[in-house]
Amino acid sequence: MKKKVMPVLIGLGLLGLAGCGNGEESSSDNGNGETEYGEVLATSDAGEITVDDILNEMGTTQIANQTFQLVLDQILQDRYSDEVDEDEIHEQVDAEMEQYGGEEQFEMMMAQQQPGMTADNYREQRIASTYHDLFFAEKFDISDEEAMENAAEGAHILVAVDEDEEDGLSDEEAEEKAEDLISEIEDGADFGEVAEEESDDPGSAANQGALGLVTEGQMVPEFEEALFELETGEMTSEPVESDFGYHIIQRGDEEDLDEELETIKSQMVNQRIQEDPGQVLTFYQELLDEYNVSFENDEIESYIEETYLADSEETDDGEEESAADSEENETEDDDSEE
Structure with missing residues (x-):
């Protein structure tokens, strides 16, 4: 019987702890081209509706979550693009949908679990999930040999x-x-x-x-x-x-266990995350530092730091304080010996 564990932080290619994504199509480049919205979306005798109006209506939390997710997805795609065959993932998803009676039936089932979810969203999430799995398998140092043994x-x-x-x-x-x-x-x-x-x-x-x-x-x-x-x-x-x-x-x-290698690694990644979710935040901080990520909006930057990076910063601060305390204690010991 399986142990009862907290919800997995990393969901199906999305950041479970972000809770973002509204099921709608993204305007970013997802293989189907980009949409140029422009700054003004509508005009009338009463005034204009701008992109900022829409973003303010959505709120800082949702925008910051989406920004953080897209930054990670973009970085991980850049990092592991040579290791992921997106066409193969599309074929796997298509085969999975056929088992549920086709794309339409699959979308109906998914909509009950995640309102607004579409087949295209699901394909994108599966691809993103593969990139995230590769990242965490590397960070947790899970080799093929270890996966097979476990x-x-x-x-x-x-x-x-x-x-x-x-x-x-x-x-x-x-x-x-x-x-x-x-x-x-x-x-x-x-x-x-x-x-x-x-x-x-x-x-x-x-x-x-x-x-x-x-x-x-x-x-x-x-x-x-x-x-x-x-x-x-x-x-x-x-x-x-x-x-x-x-x-x-x-x-x-x-x-045929070797054919399940990626599934095994994915399960091991989820287990490691369950055991030490705080380490995930450290991995994210290291990744952002490596790619020189800068959030240009102060509110978004503040929210992301407090939500996703605070634990790793606190750990660093704690280590510094511990070191300082240790030096202070050594000084006191030296004084007492004198």
Whole structure:
């Protein structure tokens, strides 16, 4: 069973912590050309409507978030353009949409989750997501070898403990049932069929117990330790106890694991971000410094610094203060020795 973690900061190619993007088409160059709006958008006997009027109506927060996001996207595209095949990503998205009945059906589904989301928006987000994943994989120093060592195809059968329910099992009863199921499978019963019939985890039971790709840090420690100790195709010989109950764990076929390399790295990136979200802000600050980024509007600059870069600056300040305190203490010690 997966651990409960805070929402991932880096969403699907967007900054989850920015919460920006309104689902409308951007005027920036997204492969379809740029729109030149001009400074005056409308005139009447009552006056003019300018670009500044629109921006002020949107508010500093939204403009600053969008500015910060676009700056990062532009930098990362410049940095990793040779490593990303955007045409291939478009093909992957098209294939994904076909699985949902085509682009129109896909847009209807996405609109329920993110109002205003279009197929083109989704394609752009997937491309941006790829650039962000490459950046964080580099910053977290995740090599191909490490990714392969920290991933496994997992499946399980859960026997839950629930003494409060009328038909629920006590701890002892759940453990005994799990042991019986292991014996059945070892005697020739199909793991997937047993999972469908007996597992108390409805999500994986519907898929014959399969959990898909599991990377280090995704699951509760007891489960993860048992899974990664197994050989390919092997099943635990004894039930594995966790807060969720008793698990019978099987490690799946991993012949094509290398084809999932980018997915593995993406999952590892998200896990590292969950573990230390403050480090992300440090990475952003370093990236902005490297590319000599300057925000020309004072309000936007102030908002971005306070929202996205404050933690890294506080860390730097804290280190300086710590060093100063250390020097002060050394001075006091020297004085006392004299």
